[in-house]
Amino acid sequence: MKTIVRLALLTAVLSGSAAAQQAPGASKEADYYTITTFEAPAPDVALEGGAIALLPDRKIAVCTRRGQIWVVENAFEHPAKPAKWTLFAEYLHETLGLAWRDGWLYAVQRPEVTRMKDENGDGRADVFETVSDAWGIKGDYHEYNFGSSFDPQGNLYTVHCLTGSFTSEALYRGWVLKISADGKMTPFACGVRSPGGIGFNAAGDLFYTDNQGAWNGSSSLKWIKPGSFQGNPNGNIWFDYAGGAIGDRPKNPPLTEQGSRTVIERDNIATYIPPAVVLPHGKVGNSPTGIVPDLSGGKFGPFAGQTFVGEQTHSKIHRVFLEKVNGIYQGAMFPFREGFDSGNIGLLLTDDGVMFTSGSNRGWGARGTRNWNFERVNWTGKVSFEIHEMRARPDGFELTFTEPIDPASATAAAFTMDAYTYIYQKAYGSPEVDQVKPKLTVPSVAPDGKSLRLTVEPMTKGHVHELRLAGLKSAAGLPLLHDVAYYTLNEIPAK
């Protein structure tokens, strides 16, 4: 059966039908989450969004890689009420962070965090204050800086790509910095390679996305525990300048050709925090980006409290369930929505449950064929049949669902699992290694059909546990909208 399906798929692909060019799942996803595409405010505008922020009066601000900041009115209602665009600022240097506070719009650009204000009321910023430029740049295009929104204490966080693909050649390249609204900078974490976004989860903890490459076997969502080392040692030369803000320089991971594993080096390097959720490279995407929590309390559908992560290359948005086990974050990534027009970078999800994304394919390529996009995602009010949460248990996982399942379909045969990890090494990327094929059983389904226990033998610490649920049906007889989950098992709970 499986062979036949594959052959059929291959034939479809080779025959080049129009359907094969489309993102395969996009049409079904649209029943639950619609995408509204905005046109450019003018034909010559390249709206290559780097970050999006909510302003007072339900205005939306989007900053672009070409250094423009646009303010959009009617962004929630468009096209019923056409969007009105105002160019608030332009000619900034690759703006990839945007936040509003106390009448100032803060933007993170390559050279600095800048705050802007329109004093004469003509809609254009006329005051540009340097909030912080407490990091180095050498002039390499890799030297991107992404910025978060503000935390409740009035700090924003910047994450700084290395100078090139491999080295840190200017101060704090490869670090995360905490910057207060009035410009005080405190080093916050180290070990970054090539970030694509930074933001908070619903609990207010800070995360960033890092791209596959040196010391990153796969791209992943990483928890920025204060003072942590994120895995790439080449930026650690700057510890002498950090004034002890995050302690002493961590020891290097093995610099040998054969590398190591994150699960081993966690024991050797005290401050090393392994990726919270691996986003398996190539399988689910190539370049993760912006991070937003769902604080809508259900207005964006059934995923309140979860986290959404942008994906540039595949023009998608992922959904992530996070949990803390033995003091560190881990969790599962699920596909959420694909079919965006360009490579998503910036994300915003408002408290009233409306998501915006904007991005670009420039220089890096994306599946969406337009050079840039600004798009809105609305929940249609219909609940898709999905895995809701995936929690680690001592002997397996507990899955909850958005809709009751058909208990008769919840047999071991409905599930398959592959577990694997990556080499933690100085070389570029890694294949999947140390494959494990766990044996699965389903000991129990909850009486209400909304959850089940899955026993996994063995549970492998440090491995991605890739679960496929092709055979599972809802009580209404539907298959899962997305029948795959990737759980990163950093820790196995004791109970």
Place this chain on the structure above:
Amino acid sequence: MTLPAPRLALCLLALALPGISVAEPPEWSGNPDATLVIKTLPGMMRYDLGELTAAPGARVKLTLENPDDLQHNLVLLKADPQDKDGQKFAQDTWLLGEKVIATGWVPRDHPRILAASALLNPAASETLYFVAPDEPGDYPYVCTVPGHSLLMRGILQVRKPGKVLTDLTYAIYRGDWNKLPDFSTLQPVETGKLPDGRIDIGVAKKFPGGFGIVFEGKLTATEAEDYHFFLASDDGSRIIVNGEGIVDVDGIHPMGDPKEGKEKLTEGTHSLRVLYFEKSGNRGLSVGLRTKSLGWQDLSVEPSSRRATKAPPTPILLTPKNGEAITHRAFLPGVNPRGIAVGYPGGVNLAWDADALSLALIWRGGFLNVASHWEGRGSGSQLSGYDQVKTGHGLPMQQLKSLDEPWVPTSTATIKYERDKDNPEKDMTFHVRHPDYQFLGYRLDPKNRFPTFRYRYRDAEVSERFGPDSIDGREALVRTITVTGSVPADTWFRLADTGSLEKNEAGWHPVDSKLWLKVEGAEPVVRSVDGKKELLVPIEAAAPEKRLTVTYWWQTEIGGRVK
């Protein structure tokens, strides 16, 4: 629950790594019919060659080099009228997803594949050997890594080779020209013959400059069709077919993108002349042609004109409009990385250095070409005007115990450079913020959006505003420096460290053969340190309100293009 032994797994995996090619080179690998090299362009998501050429059945050695910092591959495909450029193949490969990840995004047994590289890591290269198809035609090659094929592709043109350009001669002339002279009125200093299809300006390599060459040959068209000629040169050149000019890139300039000209030729022989001259500096001449039946043909030793991929990209010029200045932040040549370019209405431009807190450069005419800043991965903007003068000389202020104390223009430190080494040896000097200074940003004038830059120096705040001006019909720039708050005694502002600087009769200080400056508000001092002159102004003495007005004034007609 056991963890598999990592070491064993690693051995197995080395064989499966996509970066390792297992194919054996063929017997003829030491003696191929064609040797081709194609590279990825760093940061551009492109190959450097959009076209390759081979004869039918030729044994081809093709080396793919990957200096980019992403992984790339190259897959050469059989022609398919439904997918002429290979993009559909790349998209379909993407849809195969994890099935092809292990094989480097290549469905290895796919019937369309003629040759395919491994997935090359950054800095890696691989040589492929294949036999070109017997059927002349266009064979696409693509990078099948998801998202790359939109830009990363090209065509292998399989064409029957022909003797296109024969009976090639050259004649060298001497002279100092700014454009192509009428060679028919001149006497050559040297003449000679060249091999077929090998236009070569190397015949004049003994001349340092000031020469011209006329190449003449016989162009044989095997069938009647459109001939597209491509020409690029440093300095000027022209292609003449049957006595008629087809492509012209006359004048003094560096090698640019090739210019194209078209001529329909009948079957038979035609006369081809290429005129070229070189004034001084760099030199180059590349001549190529393309027809439907011949594909691409290099007619010169220098083959760069076939680089169909656009590097550098088409210019995007910024020009101030509506009487407002443009304040543009970017990496700028000749400026520290925190560069801010300002273009004023009327064609006066400056670059502010927010690292050194100084006016780094001024130039006039065109403002900026931002193509390389806004295209690709963003490597920085280029100045596009004329008469650039370096006005920045590092940190602007210093307390001097005496006028003999040297100026310290930079703030740097040294650290051991590391790249995955336990015992780093290489020292690396890097810029550190000087503790006396902090850039504070800028404010735009509500009327004309001229910026006023602000920075802190010790306990004082300094603001600098600039405005374009014109004196006796030549461009000028007026700089107003205002220091608010106290500075220590003996604090000096350094305005220049180039040029003769001694005040001339008109009251100006020459800082460059084409630029003078004048200071109002305090009397400047010209001092000499280590044989180098500097123009210093005492800040405390500046009056009123510690304000200096500095006027920069061009002394020549506009003309020297910025480098």
